[in-house]
Amino acid sequence: MDESGIRYDAFLSYSHAADRRIAPVLRQGLHQLARRWNQVRALRVFQDKESLAANPDLWDTIDNALRESRFFILLASPEAAASPWVGREVEYWRQQRDQGTFLIALTGGEIVWDEAAGDFDWARTTALPESLRGWFSTEPLWVDLSWARDEPELSLRHSRFRFDVATLAAAVHGTAKEELDSEDVRRYRLATLVRRAVAAALTVLLITVLGLGVRTILLQQQTIEQGQQALSRAVAAKSELMGDSDPELSRLLALAAWRVGGTAEAEAAMSQAAARPGIGRIVSGGSVEAVAFSPDGKILVTGGEEVRVWDAVTRRQVGEIFTGQGGPVRTVRFSPDGETLLTAGQGVPAQLWDIKTGRPSGEPYPKDVSAPWDLIGSITAAFSPDGASxxxxxxxxxxxxxxxxxxTAMHTLATPQVDPFRRNMVSASVAFHPSGSSFAALGTDGAVRFWDTATGAQVGEPLPAHPGDNASIVGPVLVFSPDGTLFATGGTDGTIRFWDSTTRRPVGAPITGHTRPDRTNLAQSLAFSPDGRMFAAGSEDGMVRLWDVRTRNLLGTPLSGHTRAVTSLAFSPDGRTLASGAQDGTARLWNVAEHLQLAHPAIEHSGMLYALAFSPDGKTLVTGGDNGETASDHGSMEVCSHDGWDVCYIDHGQATVTGSGMTVLFYRPLDAQPPLPGPPRTLMLWDVAQREAVTDLPTRHRTPVLAVAFSPDGATVAASGMNNGEGGTTLWDHANRTPLAQPLSDELSAVRATAFSPDGGVLVTAGMKAGQEPTALMFWDAKSHELLGAFDAGDIVYAVAFSPDGSILATGNAQGEVRFWDTDTRQPIGEALKGHTGPVGTLAFSPDGTQLASAGDDGAIRLWDVASRRLTGDPLVGHTGAVYSLAFHPDGRTLASGGGDSSVRLWNVLARKQISADHLGHRQPVRAIAFSPDGETVASAGEDAAIRFWDVRAAEDVPAALCETARRTLTPEEWNRHLPGADYLDVCPAR
Structure with a gap:
C-alpha cells in the first residue's frame, strides 16, 4: 500500500448506540501508550465523532479517512453487527485492504472461531457483521473488552485494560507488546526525569535570585513533607494493627495514610487491608444469635433480643425493628420466595413476618406457649423447600x-420424655431434606430422627450421632448439604460429623479442634456453602473455620475478629460472602471467595508438579510434573525421597535423583512388577477461563517434567526434564499439540531450567551431562532447533531467566550464587552475586528490567539492582522453608512467592512487606507460581499434584477496591480522632 497519503494509523469503527463511551477511551489509550515526551500522541486514530469536521456529505469524509488509514479497528458488538454504517466501513476495508490490517476489540456479544472450518462459527458469533464471512482463513487478532464498563476499568492505570490496549497498539506499531509496554514505562520515566530536571534547574535559579528567602521556604516545605510522611506511616501502622477487628475502619485508615503521605508503608497497608477476608461488622446492640441472607443476597437479618434488617452491601439498617419477640430469637429463616421471615427462639413461639412491612403474618406457631418449655426449652424451626409448611x-x-x-398442625411427632417432669426431649435442631420429601430433628440425646413429610411416619431407627446431653438447653445442630447427599451434625462435645443421607453412615472421621460450646446458652453454628463444597463452623473461641467437605481439610486460616462465641453462620446465595453472628453483639461479613477457590483445586496430574507457565494471551496454562509412581508400586522397600532441590522420581523400578545425576536401582528386578496402567500425565494444557484441563501432551517415556515455557508468540511450548534416564527438552506446537522435533538433549542426564529469549529466537536450557556435576548452559535456535553453543556454568544451575530486553541471562546455582551472563558474548558479567546461604532455585526479572529477585533454600527473597549488581534493601522474610518460585506482577510493584511451607505469598517490593495472607491451599510444597499476563490471577502448582488459581484483582486498583468494600468515607469525627491536626481529606471522594 502506498503510504504517502496516510494521515491516520488506525480507523475506529463502532456502534454509537453501544460503544459511545468506550470508543473515545480506547482512542485516547492508543494515543497515550508509548508516547514520546515531545509527541502529542503515539498514534493518530480516526474516530468519527471526535475526528469529523462539519461536512454535509458524511460518507465522503469517512471514505477519505478509511483511505488514509493503515489499520482498521472494529469495536465488535451485536449493535455494530447490525449497523449499516459499520457494515459499509467493513465492506470497504475488505475490498481495499488485506486481513492483516483488520483488528477486532469485542465489547459485547460473542466471537467464536471454528478452527476446523477456518472461519468464524457464524451460528454462535453474534458480534461480527456477515460481510466478514469467509474472509479470514486463520483467526485474526482480537481482544476482549466486554468486561470494561466502569470508569476505573477504562484507564491505562488498570492493568487489564492496559494489556488489551497494548495488544492492539503493538500490532499497529509493528512491535512486540512487551517491548511496547516497556518502552512506555521507559518514556514515562524519561519524561519524569526531564520534568524533575527542569524543576530542579528552576529551583536553583530561584534560589540564586531570591537567596535565603526561597531557601527558608524550601526548608519549610521539606519539614511539612517529612511530617506528612511520618503521619502517613503512623496511620498505616494503626490500620495494620486494627486488622479484622474493625475491617471497615482499617481500610479507610489505610486510604487516609495513602492520601496524606503516599508512603510505601501506606501502599502496603492498603494492599494488606484489601487482602483481609473481613468485609465489615454490624453492631446490633445485643448478642447476635441468628443470621440469614435473603434469597437474592441483598438483605441480611440478625436475630437476638431484637430482629433487625440490614442492607447486605452497605451494612446499614433498613426498615423497622421487628419487636414483640418476648425472648432471644435464635432462628431466623427466609421463605424461598424471600417475602416472609420466620423467627423462633427461647421462650419465643415461631412467627412469620412480612419482610417489607415488618408486621406479623398471622398467629404464632403454636398459639399456646406452655410453661415447661417456655421457661427452659428453645424452639427451632425451618421452612420446607416449597415454602408451604x-x-x-x-x-x-x-x-x-x-x-x-x-x-394447622399436619403431624405432631412425640419425642422421648427425659425427666421426672415428663417433659419431651428438646429437639435442638430441625431441617428439611432439600427434596422436601423428609425432615429430620437432632435432639439433646444426640440422636437424629427422620420422618416422611407426607405421612408423618418415622423413617428408620434413631441415629446416635453424638453423646447425649439432656441437661443442655441448646443441644446439637443439624444441617443438610444443598444437594441432600450429606448432612452434618455438631455435638455438644465439640465434634462435627458428616453423614451419608442415604445410608446414614458416617463419612470420614469427625472434625475436631473447635472449642466445646457452652451447654447452657450456646449452640454450635454450622453452614454449607451453596455449592456444597465448603463448610463453615463457628466456635466459642470467636473463630470461624472453613473446611473442604470432600477432604475435610481446613481451608486457610481461621477467620478472627469476634471477641466472644460465634452463635450463627449463613452463606450468601453466591457463596462468596459469609455472615457470622456472635455474643459480642456484632455480625460480621467475610469475603470467602479465596476459601471457595481453595475448595476447588484443579487435579488431573499423575504426581507432583514442578512447573507451570501462562501463554502470552493468558488463555492457556501449561503444567509439568512427574509420573506419580512410588517405590511400593514395584514391591521394593528401597526409599526414594524428594529432598529440596534434588528431585527423585521412580520409573519402572528405577530411582533417579536429578540434583546429582545419580541413578539408583531398586533391589527388586525391573520386571517384578508391571508398569502402572495408562500413560502418565506429566505435561498438560489448561483452559484458564474454565479452570479445566484441555489435554495432556503425551511424552514418549514416563518422564518427570521439571521446567516449562511458552515462546513469546505463544506458538511453541517447551518442556524440559528427564527422559527415562536422559535429559532433554521437547518443543510442542501449541495449536496442534504435536512435537516439533526430537528432544533437544546433547547427552544430558537432566534439564532443570529452560527459558525463551524475549524475541523468541533463542531457547536456553540448563542441564547436566551424565557423570558430570557442573551444568551445561546450552543455547538453541528456537526455529531450526540447532545448538548454537554451549558452555560450562561452573556449578549445578537450578534457575535461568532472561532480562526483558534479552541482553542478560541470569542463573542461580547450588552454591547460593547469582550470575549475570552477556547473551551476545555468552561471557559472565562481573563477579558472582553472593548473599544466599543455600542453593538459588528461582529467579525473576522485574518487567522494566531494573531489578532481579532471587530465592532458594535459605527462605529469603533478595532483590538486586541489575545495573550495579548490588543488593537493594533487606531481604523479604516470611517463608518458613525454601522458596521454590517467584513471579513479578506485570506492574512490577508486587512479587509473588511459593515455598516449601506450602504457602503462596504476595509482597510489596517497594515497602518490602508481605501484603497478603499466607495462602495455604496446598498440602505440600509449592513448586511453581506465575501471574497471568493481565495481572488478575496467580496460578500455583505443588507437590500435592494440585493447581490453584488465586484471584488478585484487588491489586489492580487498590484504593478503588477499598472504597468499594467500605461503601463510605471517613467522617470528620473519625479523621480528627485518628489524624488529629491534619487537614480533612475525603478518602473516598466518589462515595
Missing amino acids: LVLGDAGHGVTLWDIASH
Missing part, C-alpha cells in the same frame, strides 16, 4: 409439621 421442634410438643396456609 414449617417444621418446629421444642421441649413441650416434640416435633410438629405445620401447614402455613391453613395454620
